[in-house]
Amino acid sequence: MENVQIKTPPEEPFLSYNRYLRERYGERVYRVAVDGGFSCPNRGADRQSPGCSYCDEYGSRAVYLPGKVPALEKQVEAGLGFLRKRYSAERFILYFQAFSGTFAPVEKLKICYDTALSCHQFLELIVSTRPDCITPAAADLLASYRGVLSDVWVELGLQSVHDRTLRRIQRGHTFQDFHDSFLMLQSKGIKCAVHVIFGLPGESEEDMMETIDVLAALKPGGIKIHDLHIPQGTSMHREYLQGELALASSKRHAEYVIGALERLPAECVVMRLTCDTPAERRALPVEVPVKDAFYREIRKSMDARNTWQGKYMKPGSTGF
Numbered sequence: 001m002e003n004v005q006i007k008t009p010p011e012e013p014f015l016s017y018n019r020y021l022r023e024r025y026g027e028r029v030y031r032v033a034v035d036g037g038f039s040c041p042n043r044g045a046d047r048q049s050p051g052c053s054y055c056d057e058y059g060s061r062a063v064y065l066p067g068k069v070p071a072l073e074k075q076v077e078a079g080l081g082f083l084r085k086r087y088s089a090e091r092f093i094l095y096f097q098a099f100s101g102t103f104a105p106v107e108k109l110k111i112c113y114d115t116a117l118s119c120h121q122f123l124e125l126i127v128s129t130r131p132d133c134i135t136p137a138a139a140d141l142l143a144s145y146r147g148v149l150s151d152v153w154v155e156l157g158l159q160s161v162h163d164r165t166l167r168r169i170q171r172g173h174t175f176q177d178f179h180d181s182f183l184m185l186q187s188k189g190i191k192c193a194v195h196v197i198f199g200l201p202g203e204s205e206e207d208m209m210e211t212i213d214v215l216a217a218l219k220p221g222g223i224k225i226h227d228l229h230i231p232q233g234t235s236m237h238r239e240y241l242q243g244e245l246a247l248a249s250s251k252r253h254a255e256y257v258i259g260a261l262e263r264l265p266a267e268c269v270v271m272r273l274t275c276d277t278p279a280e281r282r283a284l285p286v287e288v289p290v291k292d293a294f295y296r297e298i299r300k301s302m303d304a305r306n307t308w309q310g311k312y313m314k315p316g317s318t319g320f
Protein backbone atom coordinates (compact mmCIF):
# COMPACT_ATOMS: atom_id res chain seq x y z
CA MET A 1 0.00 0.00 0.00
CA GLU A 2 1.24 3.51 -0.85
CA ASN A 3 2.20 6.13 1.73
CA VAL A 4 2.66 3.60 4.51
CA GLN A 5 3.78 5.12 7.79
CA ILE A 6 5.75 2.96 10.20
CA LYS A 7 4.14 3.40 13.59
CA THR A 8 4.26 1.65 16.93
CA PRO A 9 1.33 -0.69 17.54
CA PRO A 10 -0.97 0.53 20.34
CA GLU A 11 -2.07 -1.77 23.17
CA GLU A 12 -5.51 -2.15 21.57
CA PRO A 13 -5.95 -2.25 17.80
CA PHE A 14 -8.66 0.46 17.69
CA LEU A 15 -10.18 3.17 19.86
CA SER A 16 -13.58 1.81 20.84
CA TYR A 17 -16.25 4.15 22.19
CA ASN A 18 -16.33 2.32 25.53
CA ARG A 19 -12.59 2.71 25.98
CA TYR A 20 -12.75 6.38 24.97
CA LEU A 21 -15.49 7.10 27.53
CA ARG A 22 -13.75 5.12 30.29
CA GLU A 23 -10.50 6.99 29.69
CA ARG A 24 -12.31 10.35 29.53
CA TYR A 25 -14.55 9.91 32.59
CA GLY A 26 -12.82 7.16 34.55
CA GLU A 27 -15.85 4.86 34.44
CA ARG A 28 -18.52 3.50 32.12
CA VAL A 29 -20.91 6.11 30.81
CA TYR A 30 -24.26 5.33 29.15
CA ARG A 31 -26.37 7.16 26.60
CA VAL A 32 -30.00 7.96 27.30
CA ALA A 33 -31.64 8.04 23.86
CA VAL A 34 -34.64 10.31 23.39
CA ASP A 35 -36.93 11.20 20.50
CA GLY A 36 -37.52 14.96 20.25
CA GLY A 37 -40.50 14.36 17.98
CA PHE A 38 -38.64 15.84 15.01
CA SER A 39 -39.14 14.51 11.52
CA CYS A 40 -36.54 14.77 8.81
CA PRO A 41 -36.55 16.81 5.59
CA ASN A 42 -36.47 13.56 3.67
CA ARG A 43 -39.62 12.20 5.36
CA GLY A 44 -41.89 15.24 5.55
CA ALA A 45 -43.47 16.76 8.67
CA ASP A 46 -45.61 13.68 9.38
CA ARG A 47 -42.69 11.22 9.01
CA GLN A 48 -44.70 9.40 6.31
CA SER A 49 -42.86 10.21 3.04
CA PRO A 50 -40.55 7.42 1.85
CA GLY A 51 -37.19 9.06 2.71
CA CYS A 52 -33.93 7.15 2.29
CA SER A 53 -34.48 3.85 0.51
CA TYR A 54 -33.46 1.85 3.62
CA CYS A 55 -35.40 3.93 6.18
CA ASP A 56 -38.51 2.51 7.81
CA GLU A 57 -41.10 4.29 9.94
CA TYR A 58 -38.86 4.17 13.05
CA GLY A 59 -36.05 6.41 11.73
CA SER A 60 -33.37 4.96 14.06
CA ARG A 61 -35.23 5.19 17.36
CA ALA A 62 -33.83 3.47 20.45
CA VAL A 63 -35.14 -0.04 20.94
CA TYR A 64 -36.67 0.75 24.33
CA LEU A 65 -38.72 3.75 23.16
CA PRO A 66 -42.41 2.90 22.75
CA GLY A 67 -44.31 3.68 19.51
CA LYS A 68 -45.97 7.03 20.36
CA VAL A 69 -43.58 9.86 21.23
CA PRO A 70 -44.08 10.63 24.96
CA ALA A 71 -42.99 13.82 26.76
CA LEU A 72 -39.22 14.23 26.95
CA GLU A 73 -39.27 14.14 30.77
CA LYS A 74 -40.98 10.73 30.63
CA GLN A 75 -38.51 9.48 28.04
CA VAL A 76 -35.51 10.54 30.14
CA GLU A 77 -37.04 8.95 33.24
CA ALA A 78 -37.69 5.71 31.34
CA GLY A 79 -34.21 5.72 29.78
CA LEU A 80 -32.44 6.33 33.09
CA GLY A 81 -34.55 3.63 34.75
CA PHE A 82 -33.83 1.11 32.00
CA LEU A 83 -30.06 1.72 32.04
CA ARG A 84 -29.79 1.79 35.85
CA LYS A 85 -31.69 -1.47 36.14
CA ARG A 86 -29.98 -3.29 33.30
CA TYR A 87 -26.38 -2.08 33.74
CA SER A 88 -26.31 -0.46 37.21
CA ALA A 89 -25.41 2.69 35.25
CA GLU A 90 -24.64 5.89 37.14
CA ARG A 91 -23.37 8.47 34.63
CA PHE A 92 -25.16 9.46 31.47
CA ILE A 93 -25.04 11.29 28.16
CA LEU A 94 -28.21 12.70 26.58
CA TYR A 95 -28.69 11.47 23.03
CA PHE A 96 -31.27 12.85 20.56
CA GLN A 97 -31.18 9.81 18.34
CA ALA A 98 -34.33 9.54 16.24
CA PHE A 99 -34.80 11.11 12.81
CA SER A 100 -33.11 14.54 12.41
CA GLY A 101 -32.50 16.12 15.81
CA THR A 102 -31.98 19.64 14.42
CA PHE A 103 -34.99 19.71 12.08
CA ALA A 104 -37.08 22.42 13.77
CA PRO A 105 -36.95 26.18 14.32
CA VAL A 106 -34.12 27.03 16.69
CA GLU A 107 -36.59 28.24 19.39
CA LYS A 108 -38.21 24.80 19.43
CA LEU A 109 -34.82 23.09 19.45
CA LYS A 110 -33.80 25.12 22.49
CA ILE A 111 -36.96 24.17 24.38
CA CYS A 112 -36.43 20.48 23.57
CA TYR A 113 -32.75 20.37 24.47
CA ASP A 114 -33.26 22.47 27.64
CA THR A 115 -36.19 20.35 28.77
CA ALA A 116 -34.34 17.07 28.42
CA LEU A 117 -31.06 18.42 29.84
CA SER A 118 -32.88 19.76 32.92
CA CYS A 119 -33.99 16.23 33.88
CA HIS A 120 -30.54 15.04 34.95
CA GLN A 121 -26.96 16.22 35.29
CA PHE A 122 -25.82 14.84 31.94
CA LEU A 123 -22.15 14.81 30.96
CA GLU A 124 -22.67 15.40 27.25
CA LEU A 125 -25.27 16.19 24.63
CA ILE A 126 -25.27 14.23 21.37
CA VAL A 127 -27.62 15.14 18.54
CA SER A 128 -27.99 12.92 15.51
CA THR A 129 -29.04 14.66 12.31
CA ARG A 130 -28.62 15.14 8.58
CA PRO A 131 -25.97 17.28 6.89
CA ASP A 132 -28.60 19.51 5.25
CA CYS A 133 -30.29 20.16 8.60
CA ILE A 134 -27.68 22.30 10.32
CA THR A 135 -28.36 26.02 10.18
CA PRO A 136 -25.86 28.53 11.62
CA ALA A 137 -28.44 29.30 14.35
CA ALA A 138 -28.75 25.61 15.27
CA ALA A 139 -24.95 25.26 15.33
CA ASP A 140 -24.70 28.33 17.62
CA LEU A 141 -27.35 26.87 19.93
CA LEU A 142 -25.49 23.57 20.15
CA ALA A 143 -22.20 25.38 20.75
CA SER A 144 -23.81 27.32 23.63
CA TYR A 145 -24.07 24.08 25.65
CA ARG A 146 -20.31 23.63 25.58
CA GLY A 147 -20.06 25.90 28.61
CA VAL A 148 -22.21 23.64 30.81
CA LEU A 149 -21.43 20.17 29.45
CA SER A 150 -18.14 18.33 29.04
CA ASP A 151 -18.77 17.89 25.31
CA VAL A 152 -21.33 18.49 22.59
CA TRP A 153 -21.38 16.09 19.68
CA VAL A 154 -23.31 16.04 16.44
CA GLU A 155 -23.68 12.75 14.59
CA LEU A 156 -23.94 13.46 10.87
CA GLY A 157 -25.47 10.83 8.60
CA LEU A 158 -23.40 10.74 5.43
CA GLN A 159 -23.28 7.03 4.45
CA SER A 160 -21.03 7.56 1.40
CA VAL A 161 -18.99 10.40 -0.11
CA HIS A 162 -20.19 9.39 -3.59
CA ASP A 163 -23.06 11.53 -4.86
CA ARG A 164 -24.12 8.80 -7.30
CA THR A 165 -24.69 6.49 -4.30
CA LEU A 166 -26.45 9.21 -2.31
CA ARG A 167 -28.81 9.69 -5.27
CA ARG A 168 -29.41 5.95 -5.62
CA ILE A 169 -30.36 5.53 -1.96
CA GLN A 170 -32.47 8.71 -2.05
CA ARG A 171 -30.55 10.53 0.66
CA GLY A 172 -31.68 13.91 -0.64
CA HIS A 173 -28.36 15.65 0.11
CA THR A 174 -24.91 15.78 -1.44
CA PHE A 175 -21.39 15.28 -0.16
CA GLN A 176 -20.93 19.06 -0.41
CA ASP A 177 -23.86 19.54 2.03
CA PHE A 178 -22.05 17.28 4.46
CA HIS A 179 -18.72 19.02 3.96
CA ASP A 180 -20.19 22.47 4.61
CA SER A 181 -22.01 21.40 7.78
CA PHE A 182 -19.03 19.46 9.08
CA LEU A 183 -16.72 22.47 8.75
CA MET A 184 -19.30 24.81 10.32
CA LEU A 185 -19.73 22.53 13.35
CA GLN A 186 -16.01 21.99 13.70
CA SER A 187 -15.37 25.75 13.61
CA LYS A 188 -17.69 26.13 16.63
CA GLY A 189 -15.92 23.47 18.67
CA ILE A 190 -18.64 20.86 18.24
CA LYS A 191 -17.34 17.33 17.82
CA CYS A 192 -18.64 15.43 14.81
CA ALA A 193 -19.18 11.71 14.44
CA VAL A 194 -19.95 10.56 10.91
CA HIS A 195 -22.25 7.68 9.97
CA VAL A 196 -21.29 5.51 7.02
CA ILE A 197 -22.84 2.35 5.58
CA PHE A 198 -20.76 -0.37 3.92
CA GLY A 199 -22.28 -2.50 1.18
CA LEU A 200 -24.58 0.13 -0.33
CA PRO A 201 -26.00 -0.69 -3.78
CA GLY A 202 -23.50 -0.15 -6.58
CA GLU A 203 -20.50 0.42 -4.29
CA SER A 204 -17.24 -1.51 -4.58
CA GLU A 205 -14.72 -1.96 -1.78
CA GLU A 206 -12.66 0.77 -3.45
CA ASP A 207 -15.64 3.16 -3.23
CA MET A 208 -16.04 2.41 0.48
CA MET A 209 -12.35 2.93 1.19
CA GLU A 210 -12.49 6.19 -0.76
CA THR A 211 -15.26 7.32 1.60
CA ILE A 212 -13.00 6.48 4.54
CA ASP A 213 -9.96 8.25 3.05
CA VAL A 214 -11.98 11.42 2.46
CA LEU A 215 -13.29 11.32 6.04
CA ALA A 216 -9.86 10.52 7.47
CA ALA A 217 -8.53 13.71 5.86
CA LEU A 218 -11.26 15.70 7.64
CA LYS A 219 -10.31 14.15 11.01
CA PRO A 220 -13.77 13.59 12.49
CA GLY A 221 -14.07 13.10 16.26
CA GLY A 222 -15.84 9.79 15.74
CA ILE A 223 -17.24 7.35 13.22
CA LYS A 224 -20.12 4.88 13.12
CA ILE A 225 -19.72 2.12 10.56
CA HIS A 226 -22.84 0.13 9.69
CA ASP A 227 -23.28 -3.02 7.65
CA LEU A 228 -26.25 -2.64 5.34
CA HIS A 229 -29.53 -3.67 6.97
CA ILE A 230 -32.74 -3.61 4.99
CA PRO A 231 -35.89 -3.12 7.04
CA GLN A 232 -39.25 -4.61 6.05
CA GLY A 233 -41.38 -2.61 3.64
CA THR A 234 -38.67 -0.21 2.48
CA SER A 235 -38.00 0.62 -1.15
CA MET A 236 -34.57 -1.00 -0.79
CA HIS A 237 -36.29 -4.22 0.25
CA ARG A 238 -38.34 -4.10 -2.95
CA GLU A 239 -35.11 -3.53 -4.92
CA TYR A 240 -33.63 -6.61 -3.25
CA LEU A 241 -36.68 -8.74 -4.05
CA GLN A 242 -36.39 -7.66 -7.69
CA GLY A 243 -32.81 -8.97 -7.72
CA GLU A 244 -31.25 -5.53 -7.99
CA LEU A 245 -28.77 -5.87 -5.14
CA ALA A 246 -26.83 -8.33 -3.00
CA LEU A 247 -25.73 -8.10 0.61
CA ALA A 248 -22.19 -8.60 1.89
CA SER A 249 -21.60 -11.45 4.35
CA SER A 250 -20.51 -10.56 7.88
CA LYS A 251 -17.08 -12.00 7.03
CA ARG A 252 -16.77 -9.56 4.13
CA HIS A 253 -18.03 -6.71 6.31
CA ALA A 254 -15.29 -7.56 8.83
CA GLU A 255 -12.68 -7.17 6.05
CA TYR A 256 -14.15 -3.79 5.06
CA VAL A 257 -14.09 -2.71 8.72
CA ILE A 258 -10.43 -3.67 9.20
CA GLY A 259 -9.48 -1.86 5.98
CA ALA A 260 -11.36 1.23 7.19
CA LEU A 261 -9.83 1.21 10.68
CA GLU A 262 -6.35 1.01 9.20
CA ARG A 263 -7.06 4.20 7.22
CA LEU A 264 -8.68 6.25 9.99
CA PRO A 265 -6.78 8.55 12.37
CA ALA A 266 -5.85 6.74 15.62
CA GLU A 267 -7.73 9.36 17.69
CA CYS A 268 -11.05 8.96 15.80
CA VAL A 269 -13.48 7.31 18.25
CA VAL A 270 -14.98 4.13 16.79
CA MET A 271 -18.55 4.36 18.00
CA ARG A 272 -20.04 1.47 16.08
CA LEU A 273 -19.01 -1.29 13.69
CA THR A 274 -22.34 -2.93 12.88
CA CYS A 275 -26.00 -2.00 12.53
CA ASP A 276 -28.54 -3.29 15.05
CA THR A 277 -31.96 -3.14 13.42
CA PRO A 278 -34.25 -5.28 15.63
CA ALA A 279 -35.10 -8.68 14.13
CA GLU A 280 -38.83 -7.95 13.92
CA ARG A 281 -38.21 -4.94 11.65
CA ARG A 282 -35.33 -6.38 9.65
CA ALA A 283 -35.99 -8.10 6.34
CA LEU A 284 -32.29 -8.68 5.63
CA PRO A 285 -29.82 -9.93 6.51
CA VAL A 286 -31.63 -12.81 8.15
CA GLU A 287 -28.74 -13.52 10.50
CA VAL A 288 -26.52 -10.85 11.97
CA PRO A 289 -23.37 -11.16 14.08
CA VAL A 290 -23.62 -10.62 17.83
CA LYS A 291 -22.03 -7.23 18.48
CA ASP A 292 -19.58 -8.30 21.21
CA ALA A 293 -18.47 -11.37 19.25
CA PHE A 294 -17.95 -9.23 16.13
CA TYR A 295 -15.79 -6.75 18.08
CA ARG A 296 -13.78 -9.64 19.56
CA GLU A 297 -13.26 -11.10 16.07
CA ILE A 298 -12.07 -7.74 14.69
CA ARG A 299 -9.60 -7.30 17.56
CA LYS A 300 -8.34 -10.86 17.16
CA SER A 301 -7.90 -10.52 13.38
CA MET A 302 -6.13 -7.18 13.70
CA ASP A 303 -3.78 -8.53 16.36
CA ALA A 304 -3.05 -11.61 14.24
CA ARG A 305 -2.23 -9.40 11.24
CA ASN A 306 -0.20 -6.97 13.38
CA THR A 307 -2.32 -4.07 12.22
CA TRP A 308 -4.11 -1.23 14.00
CA GLN A 309 -6.21 1.89 13.57
CA GLY A 310 -4.30 4.51 11.62
CA LYS A 311 -1.55 2.18 10.42
CA TYR A 312 -2.24 3.02 6.79
CA MET A 313 -3.74 6.48 7.13
CA LYS A 314 -2.61 8.49 4.16
CA PRO A 315 -0.51 11.38 5.50
CA GLY A 316 -1.66 14.78 4.28
CA SER A 317 -4.43 13.29 2.19
CA THR A 318 -6.98 15.81 1.09
CA GLY A 319 -9.47 13.18 0.00
CA PHE A 320 -11.39 14.25 -3.10
Ligand code: SF4
Pocket (backbone or CB within 6 Å): 040, 041, 042, 043, 050, 051, 052, 054, 055, 056, 059, 060, 098, 099, 100, 130, 157, 171
Ligand atom coordinates in the same frame (compact mmCIF):
# COMPACT_ATOMS: atom_id res chain seq x y z
S1 SF4 B 1 -32.26 10.89 6.99
FE1 SF4 B 1 -32.57 9.32 8.58
S2 SF4 B 1 -34.69 9.59 9.31
FE2 SF4 B 1 -34.49 10.75 7.37
S3 SF4 B 1 -35.22 9.34 5.78
FE3 SF4 B 1 -33.00 9.08 5.91
S4 SF4 B 1 -32.61 7.41 7.40
FE4 SF4 B 1 -34.76 8.10 7.62
